[in-house]
Each structure stands twice: as C-alpha cells, then as structure tokens.
Amino acid sequence: MRQINAIAVAIFLVVVLVLFAFTPRNTQIMQARFLGLIAPLLKNGSSIQKQVIGLREGMKKLTELDTENKQLRVELNELRAKDQTLQGLEAENNQLRRALQFRERSQFRLVPARIIARDASTWWSTINVDKGSNDGVEPDQPVLTEDGLVGKTTIVSANACTILLISDENCGIAATVEGTRERGVVRGTRTSTQATPDLTLGLLSKMANLKPGMKVFSSGLGGVFPTGVLIGEVKNFEVLPLEGQATVVPAVDLSTIEDVFIVTGGTK
C-alpha cells in the first residue's frame, strides 16, 4: 500500500471512531445542524413540486374556485364558532379540575407546519416539516392532524424538523380502546408495501376480544402523546401465545397529508 493511502486510511479510521463516540445528544445536535443546512433546499423543492403537480392537474375554473372559497369561508366561520365554544368548555373543565384538586391541563399550543419532504429511505418512516426551534418546537413533541395522530418530532433545527411517523416500528404509543379497559402499545410494522401501513396494537390481554371498527386512542402514558388523541380503528384481533394483538388502521392517511400540527407545551 502506498504511504499516502496508508495515512489516508489511518486518518479516516480515527475520524470515524470519533464519530462513533458521539453521545445521542451530540448526534442530535449534529443532525439538527445538517437538517438546518438542507432545509432551505427542501423547502424550495417542495414549492417546485407543488407547482409541477398544480400544472399537471390543470387550472380550476374561476367559478369553481369562487364557489369553493365561499364554502371554505362558511366552514371557517363554523370552526371559529366551535373553537370559541370549546375554549369555554376547556376553561370550565379546568375550573372543575381545580375544584377536584386534579392537575390542571395546560392549554396546548398547536403550531401548524407544512411537509417539505417525505421519507426517501427504505427502512424508516419519517417526514420533514418547515417548523423548528424558532417556532417553539422541541424533540419528542406529538404531531397530529384534525383526523388523528401522525407521530412525534425527533430532530429539530432552527427552521425545520423531522417527524417519526406512527407507521415506524420505533414509534411506540401507549393506547386504549374505546368502550374497554384494555391498554396496549401501538407500533408500526417493519416491512409493508402500503403507503399508509396498518399498525399493530400489542400487549393486550388474551380476553380482550376487540371488534372491528373500535376506536383506538392514545392513553397519555409515557409522557409524549396527550391523552385521547385518535390513532385509528381496529381491523381485526388475534390471540397470540402470550398476548392479544390487534391490527389497527391509522386514522390519518400518512401518504396524502400536506399539513400537520405540532403540539408544543405540555401538561403543567
């Protein structure tokens, strides 16, 4: 081996060994810096992709847009009214909790975020969104849409963050099933061909006997996900040698979502 090659190999090995010695915290800092570097490119790419899709789908007629606009305004007003009512109910609920000396729930702040890149890896399910620490986002915060749970934040840079989807095997969520006292853990599957793969709800009792269509909600155990967020619906239930296990269809179509909400803040 030529001397220069031997020196290069030695330097290479030393640098790689230094990287291997990084703690998880330092690794996340490094990843956040790299995400910050690539995020502007992804944001521009996302805009270009939307423009291309828009051109491909063709322009809508002005009258159609006008009708749609009117409908959306009506829906917006309805939702505003509902939001007012819910805020009132939340305040009342907090008052009652105080009265019962329950821990008061904090007002969650929802940060709306736009997806700038979907995962391009073979074995992991992640997406990138255009909100980061400048908007109050931190690692391990839940992410949802109006339909249900999407995942949790992992790497957070100043203006972008990575979200680990509920369809990833690593994203375990403590869950309950409506109408029962069953508790389990929802996980993604390691391999699936579907864009929105089914989830598994494991660690159930063998006597659970869940029926298709039953709704699965987050239980709040574990401290990352808030209580009562819809995860999906039971598709089927089977009894394994050691536990009961259900297949769950996610409430959110992960392949088509464009915008999500990151829940910042938490329980006081």
Added chain:
Amino acid sequence: MIYPYLILAEFLSLAVQQYIPALPFGARVLLLPVVFFYAALAVPPPGMLLLAFTGGFMWDAFIATQTVNGNLEISLGWSIVVYAALGAIMNGFRPLFQRGHGWEIHCLLSGPLLCIFVLSEYLMITFRRGGFIFPKLIWWRIGGEGLAAMIAAPIIFLVLHWLALSLGILAPREEREAAQDRM
C-alpha cells in the same frame, strides 16, 4: 479540484431523492449512493475515503440515525464505514475508468453494491430491534432498489462526467490513460 464539486453533487442528490416517489414494494430510488459510486470510480483511494466520509455522514445525519427514547439505533458514522468498504470495491476498477470504460462499470456495479448497502442497513436494524424477520418483500425491495440504481447510474454518470470534463476538473481520457500507463 474535483472534490468540492462531488461533495456538492452528493448533497444535491440527497435533496433530490426526497422527491422521487416510491417504486412497487416500497423500493426507493437512492441517488446519493450512485453519485458516490461514480466518485469512487473517478478519484484515487484517499479521495474516495474523503467522499465516503462526506456521503456517509450526510446519509447518517439525514436518514439512517434515529434516536429512540434517548438511545441511538444506528450510530453516526456507521454508513461511512459501509460507504468506504463499497467504495473500495468500486475504486479497484479505476484503471478501467482511466481507460475510458467508466459507465459500464458504474452501471453494472451500482446495482449489486447498492443492494449490499441496503441489506446491511436492514441487518443492522434487525440486530438492534430483534426479531429475525425476512419476508419475500425485503428481497423484492432490495432488488428493486438495486435495479433502480442500475437504471439511474448511466444518467448520473453521463451528467457528472460531462460536467467534470466541461468544467475542466477532470482530465480528458487521453491524459488519464497516459497517467495510468506511467503508473
């Protein structure tokens, strides 16, 4: 100096591959490894190690390294080692590249080498998460990605090679051949 140009190509390919939709069986078109394989063919061994470092680092930082409950599933730097090992195989064919047989080598080797890379990722996941799960789907997915890499390889080769020659950062074939003969 070809290195900044190849590092930029690695960076851009990582961003671009995010927008390429998945193929059947969930296989992906992975551009960064294919760009790296071109680099491994075009530069001498120390340069190949530098580009394995930059490419592997980008891959780990953006894709492969996941922190789960405060623990790393795959350490930062793991892909760098795999890139270097695969790059060394590709680099062994550099004399043929110098003699003008680049694109065939790049195309033929990109597929199998990418398959090895993706399989090694899966084995690492299996090792960390437990459960020896190897359905047929895994092999279809790995094979699909290898095939996609072989289809993308000539295009990437032609674009990068043409740019490198046009910008004067890669010596023309005659000069490279003469340099190879002198060795």
